Amino acid sequence: MNATFALIGNPNTGKTSLFNALTGSYQYVGNWSGVTVEKKVGTLHHNMGTLVDLPGIYTMNPISADEAVVSNYLLEEPTTPVLNIIDTSQLKRNLHVTIQLLERNRNVLLCLNMIDVANERGIYVDNNRLSSLLNIDVTPIIARKEQGIDNIFHGLNQLHKSTTPLVLYYGSIVEKGITSIEKKLSDLNGDINTRWLAIQYLQGNRQIENKLSSSNCEIAKIRDDTEKQLQFKEGNITLAYHIMNVRETFIQSIVDQVITIKKEPKVFMSEKIDQIVTNKFLGIPIFLFLMYMIFMVTFNWIGFPLSDLLDVFLTDMVAVWFENVLAILQVNPFIESVILEGIIGGVGGVLVFTPQIFILFFCLSLLEDSGYMARITVVMDRFMQAMGLNGKAFIPLIIGFGCNVPGIMAARSIEQERDRLITMVMLPFMSCSARLPVYALFISVFFKENQALIALSLYVLGIVIALLLAKILTSTTFKKEKSLFIMELPPYRMPQWRTLWRATWEKGKGFIRKAGTFIFGGSVIIWLLTYMGPGGIDVPMDESYLAQIGAYIAPFLAPLGFGTWQAASSLLTGFLAKEVVVSTMSIIYAAPEVQMQGLLAEYFSPLTAYGFMTFILLYVPCLATVAVMKQETHSIKWTMFAILYGLVMAYIVTFLIIQCGRILGIA
């Protein structure tokens, strides 16, 4: 069967959890509003067709960019059956979307999710009653425990009956307005329900205003007249408020009939935790402490020991094994070099750092799934306000520590275009997991004592540079508008091991996959460039093509203290993906007798090593980030700006570090 169903509902109600359960995929789940920011398509189990996961909405009138995706979808797909998922513990608020869906058509299956949360709060819902009042099927589920999933398949099978849409009476004045607009829209072909369009238009739905722009001036006049008449009769209220109020009254009457409350409200666990983590004085210290813990775990306590073990395994066992096998097979020396020096050297050099990357992703998933992410925005908002931004920017920025690409996507849930744009250009300075191997490599050679501290200082430096940029932009280009902030704080949820592991694996997998494709290919090419030169093949490395390319750039880097062709060509390859810097270095600094670590120590001093890490942190976003930035800002100008600002800052800051270090007498 080739049916398509769409998941629609309020933000953070478990749409993606349900999507994953119904399609067996592993899309991104997290406990705050605005996790999903784009349309995702999956194949339903039991050959039932396809399911579309969408961002969350509160009404059909979009405010932020992710909500606009949904409004657009509803307009473009007027007949697609809808799986409307609602948070049972917030029935009243959630039903607003349901009502608007039903006004469109009744091809809707209602899923009451989070039954467990509702029951815990003493809220019980009579499904059968709700079903008969709304005249649609209702299924209770617990998406994250995958309970009630079979009933959904059953419900979806029965969905195709088309009955008449829900009609609410909005009072004589508004009804007259609706009828006149409908008349104007009568030549609009397609399956779209004109009454629904008219109501949405009267309510001020921006997306629909755009769609109807051709007949705009006439219907705009009808809307103004209707609003005037309404205000004449009812006093100072807006049309949008009136329409919402009619729905609210209807919803209240339903809620009164279907809900029973069995417990007196008490102080919930969430509130108790919030009293501590959003405490007046403790809020920011707790946030900083948690961040520090993440660094300690990733770099000191667990990450490094594991990565050392992996290193031993890769060099002493895997490499030796390959060497022996190749010797037995008697392959020609060229192939042997490609495999041992190029592939095992380059890819292995990066893979060694897998433990740190997985631990970092695990910690980030913990932040995301617990509900703490939303609290970070709250405790940091005052500070961000001083920077001219809002606390919500912290969500994309923290996601950016994992990878800048999803970070830039996550900025979609920021309501104001201005704040969203600034957040996006700040993102490349968030030190992503791809930069982590570079730090890990240098730290393990030069800063054995203060591993976590040095890493932390780089992350902080990135944040400082990003905030500086924000401050500059908000006090020049974007001076006129001010930033706004409103955030919903979801209840804390105990993260589940399964979700955490899946989330960590899904993100970490990207790193391993990159190692197998990009870094693999890159390593082979880089190795070839070191193997060949103007003088032929198998030339000394200093006469290779790579050395020549690097030598062009090296003089520019000389004031920074690492003006060698090796450093220059590593930086150049880092534009592809930051990890490639490490594979390039592994190939360049590979010597048969000495370990790369030893050779590195010859070419860098602790000071220039720190300078080099700073430069890597700031200099350019990787190729993938540039592509997403271009796509999301719709602006070459801003993308170029982000790249140039990075380059300039990288140069200046590294220069200052090196020169100050020298003056202070640090080698």
Place this chain on the structure above:
Amino acid sequence: MNIAQLKENEVAIVECFSTVDQLIKDRLMQLGIYPNQEICLLRKLPFGGPCIIGTCGQCICIRLYDAKGIEVKKK
């Protein structure tokens, strides 16, 4: 009086929005905060930081400036 003038854990009824920004007003409406709704001020963060308010079992955080723009009357 307005929300910012409430004491922590004090309950009040929303009367009207006066100086609240349009975008925030739209969002508040969507989240179920509009005239005649009951709200409770849960916490105010220091140095003019945001306020956390509760309604119908949900928590919403807004800036002090906007909280000052929401007129309420005590229950």
